[in-house]
Amino acid sequence: MPGFLPPFFPEGEHYGLLAEYDSPGALFHACEKVRDAGYKRWDAHSPFPVHGIEGAMGLGRSRLPYVTLVFGLSGAIGGMILQLWANGIAYPMVISGKPFFNWQPYVPITFECGILLAALSTVFGMFAFNKLPMLFHPLFGVDRFAKVTDDGFFISVEAWDPKFDAAATERLLASTGATRVELVKRREGSAS
């Protein structure tokens, strides 16, 4: 389904450069070189997690835990207030002789509301930070990129990276031990 939930990329003829490597080790060291060259808008692709690659790529810590904390606390506080209001003010009922205002029976639901919002915000926050769902990507237009689910290791550098220069970046990627470097068209594959 072309055009459905496409990524929001700046206009331009090219998406960027794609470099292929033959081993996770080569990918790892290539990442260090791209990181040291000062690129910001690029990514590494591998069929399996490569231990320590976030360090080689120079990635910082995720901001996701803060989303979880804020939503978790809001859930807990909201859950407690909801119960106090509903059972204490809006519709007070005598249940086994307990007072209308008491915190004890509300703790389990307060806890559950906290967990619920923390969990949902973590999942959907992760989606948002990863720009998901994204059903189409220019890299899918490159036939060799299908190897990324099997035995291919790739680095993609996006064309709108401030340091991007088709010729210079290609030279850099070739010097990192890439077996193959190619320019990826902006709309390639989108019509298929």
Add this chain to the structure above:
Amino acid sequence: MSQAATATIDPAQNSGRALGRLTTVGAVLGLVGIGAAVAFSGGTKQFYFSWLVAYLYFLSIALGALFFVLVHTVTRAAWGVTLRRILENVMATLPVFALLFVPIWLGRHELYPWTHPEEVAHNVLLKGKAPFLNEGFWFIRAVFYFTAWSALATYFSTQSQKQDETGDERISARLRGAAPIGIVLFALTSTFATIDWMMSLEAEWYSTMIGVYFFSGAVVAILSFTILLVQFAHSQGALRGVVTVEHMHDVAKLLFGFTVFWAYIAFSQYFLIWYANIPEETIYYMKRQVGSWQSAGMLLAAGHFLIPFFFLMPRAVKRHSALLVLIAIWQLLMHFLDLHWCVMPNLHPEGVRFGATDLAAFVGVGGVFLAAIGWVSSRRALVPLRDPRLPESLSFENV
């Protein structure tokens, strides 16, 4: 990728003698503390109650260590291999607790109302519980607990030490086979020991959660204690580069988890009793809502749960050794308050009366405990030198 781990570590630099100083310090503290406790109030109710709190406190740390080693073995964990010997050393002190139990046996009539026949005769609840709660069976059970704990601790500790010498990988497999039996034994004995020694102080009261309540506090205590022991070993020049920030990060995560677990268990026990509102059960919390015991309970909720919960949440704190030491000391203090709050309202129903005898008994039992750890440690390496998963543990990193 992480740099290649060195498969061997320097045994001279990681000798258990680094903890050897604990032997003399502990022995002095033990003698002074026990001497002072006896001098202050030997033979009185106060002495036996103070002793019981101190005894349960250090016993919980040793039992926590046994639990950690058993779970570590049964889950075939690699991350904590470099930490395991320290916990084995703490666990190996369990036979000493049979000796430290003598004052509790001597003071049973001061501590436990169900040991008075005239009391039982006119109390229908105690009469009903007499087949279980009688001095003979109580004593036999205590002997069984100490036998089980000593056997488990000695077996796992000596086998691990044997592997240092022979490097036999079958020892790991054999221990893994024995650990599930050990876990079942541990669960039963620690639960019933709590019932026998702590819950039966109020013989009319009962809670099916008291065993796991004691256990949850015990795990918080051993994790905190481990942080302090590792810090002490580092200060003596041992375990540097062996137990790293990565291992402590995981210990801190477990401490965070078990802090929440303690709160979960503590609240569940309170909540069910509050909801059911049966006089036999509520008596426990009624006693603890009197005077300063109420404030102590509030302090427990805040100090044993809320403060460490938020304090330990950031990753940076879990990887900061000084902050970890701070929260470890804090949690060990809170664990003492917890046990004090569980036991002491039976002696001082009017309010918190923490006195010199409490302090002396704490120092005394703690001194003996530290001396035993130092003595066990100084006889062997501070790391399982030839454990098959040691290289994996040395290169362990949090993702």
